Amino acid sequence: MTDQLRVAILGASGYTGGELVRLLSLHPQVRLTALTAERQAGKTLAEVFPHLGYLKLPTLVKIDEVDFSQVDFVFCALPHGTTQQVIAALPQHVRVVDLSADFRLHNLATYAEWYGHEHLAPALQTDAVYGLTEFARGAVGNARLVANPGCYPTSAQLALVPLLESGAIESSDIIIDAKSGVSGAGRDAKQANLFGEVAEGIHAYGVGAHRHAPEIEQGLSAAAGAPIIVNFTPHLMPMSRGILSSCYVKLANGNKPDDLRAVLDKRYEDEKFVHVAAPGVSPATRHVRGSNHTILGVFPDRVPGRAIVLSVLDNLVKGAAGQAVQNMNVMFGWNEATALEQAPLFP
Missing domain, CATH: 3.30.360.10 (Dihydrodipicolinate Reductase; domain 2)
Known part of the structure; x- marks a missing residue:
């Protein structure tokens, strides 16, 4: 691993992906090396999120264009039902926080009932840790795959x-x-x-x-x-x-x-x-x-x-991207509040 954690955000063009970019731009131990967006591939971040256009970041690409041998960690901000096979195909060295619902439910029959299809990566579900950080720090710290809770x-x-x-x-x-x-x-x-x-x-x-x-x-x-x-x-x-x-x-x-x-x-x-x-x-x-x-x-x-x-x-923060960053910090033994200490905006 390099001095900084090499991080990819899959689904970087959505609201949650944009929040991840905003928060991680302040993280001293993270380097964003890949940003994906299937329909926006080829665009710069400035074209998709003008408020983040000042950041010098990679152009958006499709997932199959990412060289995951050059990635240490993935935030998966893809729609529900699309994440299981993507994560199953990642190299074993890559640790993951998944922000979809795909690994949140422990019972596979319950997942199938509520999401309308069988779980496509049952072996991974067995190892996934439900990452409500305040209640699961020990398990999150040792996990390869963390299921970020819903808002x-x-x-x-x-x-x-x-x-x-x-x-x-x-x-x-x-x-x-x-x-x-x-x-x-x-x-x-x-x-x-x-x-x-x-x-x-x-x-x-x-x-x-x-x-x-x-x-x-x-x-x-x-x-x-x-x-x-x-x-x-x-x-x-x-x-x-x-x-x-x-x-x-x-x-x-x-x-x-x-x-x-x-x-x-x-x-x-x-x-x-x-x-x-x-x-x-x-x-x-x-x-x-x-x-x-x-x-x-x-x-x-x-x-x-x-x-x-x-x-x-x-x-979008504690209900999604912020908690995902909080979980990543726990996974690597860093200060849990790193990149998350922004005071609320008012008015």
């Missing part, structure tokens, strides 16, 4: 996993009402994402059938030590980025909302990127925009015996 699952699990592990909430009664910016749908041109379709309105989608539901349930079930089914509904907001998850929970074992706050405070007191807001403070997506930070808030519900746990993050 909604990251938001929900950071709020709920410690509460389930501690027995502070009932596992049988969890409602997650989540709202995301339009960038979560990707950069491809789609009628449903046009300005006239999303501006000045809000709508639910994937109602009762969103693919992030089994991923959320997988993590929460592990935390509870028993199978969990959650009520999860995502909504599209007329904003470019951000996620707000409102989690409605039933208190357990005599706990009060302040006890939930105490559990979260204790669990995250030494974390760089996860914070608990002061009592009465409602976290907002504008408080984390452009950053790798997550802010949690706890409120009593007006319904006795219940509480509301809020979680906000930037879907």
Whole structure:
């Protein structure tokens, strides 16, 4: 390996790929040696992302044009369902963080049910580590392949996993009402994402059938030590980025909302990127925009015996590219916050 890690980004022309370039441009131990984009091959980065045009980086190429003998590490930011065979074909020396959903679900039958086809690299799935960094540092550090969590699952699990592990909430009664910016749908041109379709309105989608539901349930079930089914509904907001998850929970074992706050405070007191807001403070997506930070808030519900746990993050950073860089840092034993210490943008 050279003095700097030689990194390729597969799918560099999408929103997540662009965020990876933006963050890694500040990483002193990384050199971007290959950027791929099948439909944009032959273009410069400046043509695809003018805001990154000042960076001196390789021209975009197709995946089959990359010499992976000259690559140490890959960020795979390809669409769901296209990643498995690509990663399976990589040389064994290349370590990977995959930002698609292709390796997130441990159960192959569950993957086939929700994604509509059999898993194409089952042997790799066995070795893949689910990389919600705050809960999986040891496994991530030893992994060759890390499955980067989805944006909604990251938001929900950071709020709920410690509460389930501690027995502070009932596992049988969890409602997650989540709202995301339009960038979560990707950069491809789609009628449903046009300005006239999303501006000045809000709508639910994937109602009762969103693919992030089994991923959320997988993590929460592990935390509870028993199978969990959650009520999860995502909504599209007329904003470019951000996620707000409102989690409605039933208190357990005599706990009060302040006890939930105490559990979260204790669990995250030494974390760089996860914070608990002061009592009465409602976290907002504008408080984390452009950053790798997550802010949690706890409120009593007006319904006795219940509480509301809020979680906000930037879907393109902690919900995707930022967490991917965080995982890479852990994989190589570097300072976990390297290239991720940007303060949120406001306004």
